[in-house]
Amino acid sequence: MRTVFTTCPLCEATCGLELTVEGDRITKVRGDREDDFSKGFICPKGASLGTLDADPDRLAQPLIKRDGEFQEATWDEAFAYIDERLKDFPDRNSIAMYLGNPVVHSLAGGLYAGPLRKALGSRNVFTASTVDQMPKHVQVGHMYGSIFSIPVPDIDRTDFMLVLGADPFSSNGSLWTVPDVPGRFKDLQKRGGSFVVVDPRRSRTAAAADQHVVIRPGTDVFLLLALIHELFAQDLVDLRELAEHVTDHSVIREHVVPFSPEAVAERTGVAADTIRELARKLASADRAAVYGRIGTTTVEFGTVASWAVDTLNILTGNLDRAGGVMWPLPAHSKRGPGKGKGFGVGRWHSRVKGHPEVMGEYPAVTMVDEIETPGEGQVRALFTIGGNPALSLPNSARVNAALAGLDFMVSVDPYLNETTRHADVILPTPPPSRRDHYDIAFLNNSVRNVVKYSRAAIPLEEGRVDETDIFFRLATIFSGLGPSADLDALAAMQLAGLKQQLGVDFEPEGETREERLLDLKLRTGPYGVSLRQLLDNPHGIDLGPLTPRLPEILRTVSGRIELTPQPIMDDLPRVLRSLETPETELVLVGRRHLRTNNSWMHNVPALVKGKPLCTLLVNPGDASRLGIEDGKTAQVTSRVGKIEVLVEVTDDIAPGVVSMPHGWGHDLPGTQLSVAREHAGVNVNLLTDDLRIDPLSGTAVLNGTRVQVVPA
Ligand SMILES: Nc1nc2c(c(=O)[nH]1)N[C@H]1C(S)=C(S)[C@@H](COP(=O)(O)OP(=O)(O)OC[C@H]3O[C@@H](n4cnc5c(=O)[nH]c(N)nc54)[C@H](O)[C@@H]3O)O[C@H]1N2
Ligand SMILES: Nc1nc2c(c(=O)[nH]1)N[C@H]1C(S)=C(S)[C@@H](COP(=O)(O)OP(=O)(O)OC[C@H]3O[C@@H](n4cnc5c(=O)[nH]c(N)nc54)[C@H](O)[C@@H]3O)O[C@H]1N2
Ligand code: SF4
Ligand SMILES: [Mo]
Numbered sequence: 001m002r003t004v005f006t007t008c009p010l011c012e013a014t015c016g017l018e019l020t021v022e023g024d025r026i027t028k029v030r031g032d033r034e035d036d037f038s039k040g041f042i043c044p045k046g047a048s049l050g051t052l053d054a055d056p057d058r059l060a061q062p063l064i065k066r067d068g069e070f071q072e073a074t075w076d077e078a079f080a081y082i083d084e085r086l087k088d089f090p091d092r093n094s095i096a097m098y099l100g101n102p103v104v105h106s107l108a109g110g111l112y113a114g115p116l117r118k119a120l121g122s123r124n125v126f127t128a129s130t131v132d133q134m135p136k137h138v139q140v141g142h143m144y145g146s147i148f149s150i151p152v153p154d155i156d157r158t159d160f161m162l163v164l165g166a167d168p169f170s171s172n173g174s175l176w177t178v179p180d181v182p183g184r185f186k187d188l189q190k191r192g193g194s195f196v197v198v199d200p201r202r203s204r205t206a207a208a209a210d211q212h213v214v215i216r217p218g219t220d221v222f223l224l225l226a227l228i229h230e231l232f233a234q235d236l237v238d239l240r241e242l243a244e245h246v247t248d249h250s251v252i253r254e255h256v257v258p259f260s261p262e263a264v265a266e267r268t269g270v271a272a273d274t275i276r277e278l279a280r281k282l283a284s285a286d287r288a289a290v291y292g293r294i295g296t297t298t299v300e301f302g303t304v305a306s307w308a309v310d311t312l313n314i315l316t317g318n319l320d321r322a323g324g325v326m327w328p329l330p331a332h333s334k335r336g337p338g339k340g341k342g343f344g345v346g347r348w349h350s351r352v353k354g355h356p357e358v359m360g361e362y363p364a365v366t367m368v369d370e371i372e373t374p375g376e377g378q379v380r381a382l383f384t385i386g387g388n389p390a391l392s393l394p395n396s397a398r399v400n401a402a403l404a405g406l407d408f409m410v411s412v413d414p415y416l417n418e419t420t421r422h423a424d425v426i427l428p429t430p431p432p433s434r435r436d437h438y439d440i441a442f443l444n445n446s447v448r449n450v451v452k453y454s455r456a457a458i459p460l461e462e463g464r465v466d467e468t469d470i471f472f473r474l475a476t477i478f479s480g481l482g483p484s485a486d487l488d489a490l491a492a493m494q495l496a497g498l499k500q501q502l503g504v505d506f507e508p509e510g511e512t513r514e515e516r517l518l519d520l521k522l523r524t525g526p527y528g529v530s531l532r533q534l535l536d537n538p539h540g541i542d543l544g545p546l547t548p549r550l551p552e553i554l555r556t557v558s559g560r561i562e563l564t565p566q567p568i569m570d571d572l573p574r575v576l577r578s579l580e581t582p583e584t585e586l587v588l589v590g591r592r593h594l595r596t597n598n599s600w601m602h603n604v605p606a607l608v609k610g611k612p613l614c615t616l617l618v619n620p621g622d623a624s625r626l627g628i629e630d631g632k633t634a635q636v637t638s639r640v641g642k643i644e645v646l647v648e649v650t651d652d653i654a655p656g657v658v659s660m661p662h663g664w665g666h667d668l669p670g671t672q673l674s675v676a677r678e679h680a681g682v683n684v685n686l687l688t689d690d691l692r693i694d695p696l697s698g699t700a701v702l703n704g705t706r707v708q709v710v711p712a
Contacts (some may be wrong), residue, residue: 005032005538006454007437008046009105010597013172013179014439014446015041016539017049019457026050026433026457036542037450038179043172044595048606049432057603057672058414059428060464070416070426075465078425079473079483085408085424086477089381093351096124096367096379100387101598103127107514108429108467109386110440116385116471117360119478123348124379130364131392132294133175134697135302137359141343142565143310145555147359151310151325152176152445153289154546155184158323160285161195162278164220164309165295165703169204170592174293177439177446182208184447193285196278198223198270199295200589201617201659202652213278214654216269217589218704220292221301221575223268223275224308225259228252230279231315233260238283240317245550246561252311255569258576267579269654283316287323294590299703301575303696307568314561326546327553330443331451331529332521342557345567345696351377355698363698364393365690371402381408383474386429390418391599391663394688394700395640400668412470415600421670429467433457438518449547451529452540453518468514488513495520571696584656586622588638588687588705591659599663602676614681615648617659618709623649626709633712636660638705641686644712658709660684662702 004019016035020028029049031042062078063070073081089095097120103109117125129137137147153161155178166174168181178184185195185208194210197203198220206212215223231237232253239249261272282288292309296302310319318324346356352369355362362370367389370379382403393399403409403422411420412427420426429435437454460466465473469487476485491513498517499508502524510516510531519531527543534541556562595607602608616636618628628634630649635642636658645660653659665683666676685702692701 004457006457007452009432009437010045011172012174012177012442014177014442015046015179017046021457024458026053032539034539036540041180045597048604052604053431053433055603057674063426065424082410082425083477083483092122093124093377094379095122095381097383098387098389099127099385101128102386104441106467107436107438108471111514112471116475119475124370125361126364126367127361130698131700133297134699135297135306135694136175138303138697139306142568143562145340145342148444149327149553150175151327153291154323154326155447158287158289159193160288162290164198164292166293167203167205170594175445177442200654200657213270217587217657218299219268220296221305222264222579223270224305225256226261226264226275227279227312229256229259230276236283237315238317242314242317242319247563249563251564255572288316288318289325295703300701302694302699304568304571304575320548320550327549328444328446328546329449329526331525331527333525335526337552338555340555340557340559358698363693365700368398368402382406383410384419385412388419388599391665391683394685395690396683396685397641416672418668427470430460430464434460448545449543450540453534585706587657588707589657589659589703591661602679603673605675608679612646614661614664616645617648617650617653619653619655620649620651621655627711634709635712637708638687640689643682643686645682
């Protein structure tokens with residue numbers, strides 16, 4: 001029996017875990033009380049890591065589909081087969097790649113997803129970012145010059161927070177690495193501070209807030225613009241120390257003229273006086289932070305709304321300031337200022353619909369267009385890596401039909417699920433306990449500068465292949481080096497190249513090539529910590545509270561914060577047109593439950609037991625108007641589809657809005673998910689519309705789908 005300290009890889013909170021390991025099993029999971037960052041916090045998902053890890057439905061061997069049946073294969077066979085089959089696709093653009101959420105949670109993804117995409121050399125790359133946070137990347141790209149410079153609320157030192165379209169008490173935070181969100185909000189209130197939540201639903205976060213502002217879905221952009229309007233109208237603009245780093249802020253005033261509180265009140269459902277008071281609260285707090293998430297990004301005006309969030313932080317002088325929103329400085333990042341090259345989109349455009357490339361990818365919603373539409377460059381082969389597009393993308397019926405029609409498909413995934421059942425080859429990744437962990441992505445969003453590395457709690461079994469090796473191997477296959485290239489030799493070359501580039505003469509240490517790469521990054525990083533130090537500190541190292549980073553962080557051509565980027569300003573007329581077109585129909589929004597993780601953790605018994613989680617929330621007034629009853633089934637119809645779902649009547653949801661979580665619908669044939677199948681739920685993305693996107697970022701509109709609801 002051993003105790004092992006590690007980091008939970010399941011969500012962005014990166015909680016420290018204390019695992020009890022007996023033989024090759026995790027027998028107990030607790031929050032690691034000595035973890036400097038999470039201080040023992042744990043949620044039901046983290047607590048079930050042992051069960052998830054030992055899930056008998058997890059695949060242990062690669063599968064190859066022959067004559068419609070999956071058969072177990074050796075790793076050598078699987079890689080050789082992929083190498084052989086790819087010869088049928090000489091046009092690189094005919095091979096697409098879809099990268100899903102878990103890719104950001106692994107060392108494999110953090111270190112090798114970029115090289116893998118590069119090696120494939122296809123323009124048809126899609127990721128879950130365009131059903132999620134892409135508006136944020138585009139907005140910060142335009143304003144600060146770098147797509148990863150997303151500032152995060154410094155919750156531990158703030159006095160006031162305005163939260164829009166996020167339920168961090170359930171999601172545990174997103175684009176915001178903040179273990180124990182509830183505890184930190186409680187501390188804020190104990191300090192005499194307060195927070196306001198804007199949401200059409202009384203979420204767990206809204207219920208704990210000092211004020212819950214109920215809003216009509218998809219209309220946060222108007223509320224945010226009205227708040228900016230009010231800062232100018234009430235003479236509340238105060239840039240404090242930011243003044244010297246920004247372009248002319250007075251021009252913003254002209255852009256928001258049409259968005260007075262009165263003008264937006266009806267469309268948003270938020271009274272003009274409430275908006276005025278919110279503006280005053282925000283401006284009068286010594287230290288305040290505005291934070292917007294899913295309800296402000298997967299909507300029609302996601303990029304403009306994201307711009308407005310940061311603009312509010314800037315006009316109140318709260319960007320880059322303790323207690324406002326700040327930029328973390330990851331230990332593995334490059335030291336010192338970089339070149340100001342700025343940011344742009346549309347270096348190339350998608351074949352079928354002409355969508356501009358954003359961050360080297362196309363909107364996930366257009367993957368199906370590229371598969372379905374014949375002609376030169378048509379996608380005929382697909383690699384899905386840690387993604388479940390069959391459930392997670394809008395208009396899922398169309399997605400599933402498209403996946404079924406591919407000539408060749410490979411999935412890097414531990415499960416035979418709704419997506420991977422369509423694959424010709426499944427390359428299973430090892431369970432969390434068998435892999436080393438370091439958060440390349442989330443240290444960028446963390447509310448303190450921290451750093452931690454954990455080796456696998458249990459060694460990988462003989463004959464199994466780590467995900468880092470799967471990525472590396474696929475990259476060599478894509479590069480034409482074949483299925484059996486010497487990975488160690490290639491890695492040594494890569495490391496030597498990097499050493500030269502960084503001008504270092506020390507030899508990076510570590511047992512694996514990834515450890516050596518990480519050691520090199522860390523020792524040349526801003527704190528100069530080494531892998532050795534991290535191994536000696538299994539609970540992580542606290543590098544202190546966030547510190548100001550202006551102007552070093554900026555990568556704009558002007559060297560200033562671009563307050564009114566042209567592409568974003570050019571979208572304002574579209575916003576105005578929408579303001580003048582009232583929305584009166586019933587609309588559907590999403591939600592998350594503490595015990596879920598998108599589509600893939602419903603195979604863990606403890607997480608699905610009890611009352612069904614996949615229900616349609618309906619306001620009592622709407623229910624009686626529509627003749628719908630609690631506990632009965634309703635039929636919900638949208639432009640793209642029709643479903644039947646269990647109804648929960650509750651005044652937690654605003655009138656005119658219904659809410660349903662995503663990631664359900666596990667009753668499809670050909671999967672191996674025995675528990676999830678028993679708790680199948682219904683796939684909400686059979687209703688969401690693949691034709692609706694935020695054009696600046698290519699992000700799908702997943703909130704605010706017009707629906708009709710009748711008794712089933
Ligand atoms: N209607 C609606 N739809 C939504 C959303 C919504 O709010 N509403 N949210 C959207 C958001 S924010 C996101 S991020 C997407 C998520 O969309 P996806 O990333 O496509 O889907 P996930 O459900 O996260 O599926 C993750 C997949 O990775 C596999 N997996 C698990 N662990 C590993 C691992 O260690 N390695 C590898 N290689 N694979 C692994 C799982 O088996 C599963 O197949 O869904 C989006 N879809
Ligand atoms: N437990 C759990 N945690 C998760 C996940 C999970 O599936 N389960 N998924 C992870 C992923 S991939 C992500 S991206 C994050 C997302 O993290 P969050 O953004 O915190 O996600 P949600 O919990 O879906 O909260 C979104 C809230 O927005 C509200 N909303 C919907 N439409 C609108 C609107 O138009 N305006 C406003 N103001 N509000 C609106 C919904 O009612 C909901 O309460 O969560 C991550 N963490
Ligand atoms: S909050 Fe996230 S990181 Fe923490 S235990 Fe839960 S799933 Fe894991
Ligand atoms: Mo996400």
